[in-house]
């Protein structure tokens with residue numbers, strides 16, 4: 001564990017960080033500055049702005065919507081505070097954040113190391129899309145640190161990983177990965193979407209960049225798509241330039257919703273941690289469940305690592321129903337509260353069968369090759385009363 005950082009608690013930061021005081025019009029909340037462009041009083045005002053920018057000045061304004069927005073900046077500051085980062089940069093989606101980071105930090109001929117069990121689109125981007133730019137990726141099994149070391153070549157620029165992962169909630173030893181990166185002079189990038197800054201702060205363990213799909217826990221209400229990258233001032237300044245060119249910026253309406261959602265992040269995630277642990281224990285004791293994957297359970301392969309580096313184990317629980325594809329489908333059709341949908345991290349509990357959601361077009365055999373069993377169910381808990389969720393699951397199990 002890193003030393004307890006000397007900073008306000010996460011709920012205080014979630015509510016107060018990033019907002020200017022006073023706000024325009026003495027509003028309590030950050031206004032939605034819904035504009036595509038910004039005006040100048042006269043040519044002298046414009047010249048002053050351009051001169052100052054040429055010399056690296058930091059006037060509190062910009063000239064065009066792709067280059068900045070006050071509503072977006074306020075949310076970036078809040079996220080930086082929560083993640084313990086010097087700076088944060090918002091994007092239109094989690095994938096926009098991930099692809100911009102990869103395109104910005106890798107040149108033709110470069111190599112990256114990525115752990116398996118990664119978000120499917122991230123893996124696709126690394127293995128297929130980047131190949132067109134002669135960028136090679138080596139996939140290393142999650143938890144194989146010697147394998148990560150062995151995969152590093154002189155051309156390796158990035159180690160990309162996720163923690164906890166989807167759907168098996170594998171947890172990476174963050175200090176260990178950071179140490180490898182530092183010693184071999186390779187930057188480390190962690191997709192911390194499932195972790196949230198409430199449960200883990202990878203930068204404090206020495207990781208270089210943290211990425212989130214803000215669509216999930218950070219937004220928290222299943223009503224927006226956004227992404228964020230957090231890291232040092234120098235790295236984020238570089239990425240900001242690339243974002244201004246590539247263009248997947250977060251719009252002010254979205255940023256407002258995200259900032260509003262973030263105020264209750266700690267409350268929501270703490271509740272989801274509680275629901276996750278209670279439901280995982282309930283499922284592990286259930287005769288119709290073959291296996292449960294939850295890092296808070298001693299039976300999980302990464303429980304020890306998770307217990308040392310996480311403050312909570314999150315709201316996603318994955319389990320195998322005793323039976324086949326159809327048995328799992330029957331359970332999903334029998335529950336009443338959880339809604340059938342991809343995604344996670346919002347206030348509503350969602351349920352899905354990975355074999356039929358993210359991996360539908362693969363055969364059972366192909367799915368097994370990527371480690372997805374047909375009878376697997378992923379439950380992404382919301383903030384409902386856990387007794388209601390348990391009663392609902394119980395009645396559903398009775399009917400399969």
Ligand SMILES: *Cc1c(COP(=O)(O)O)cnc(C)c1O
Nearest residue numbers: 093094095119191193213215226
């Ligand atoms: C959802 C998700 C993404 C992609 O984020 P979008 O906001 O959907 O683009 C990336 N990584 C993880 C772990 C995710 O869950």
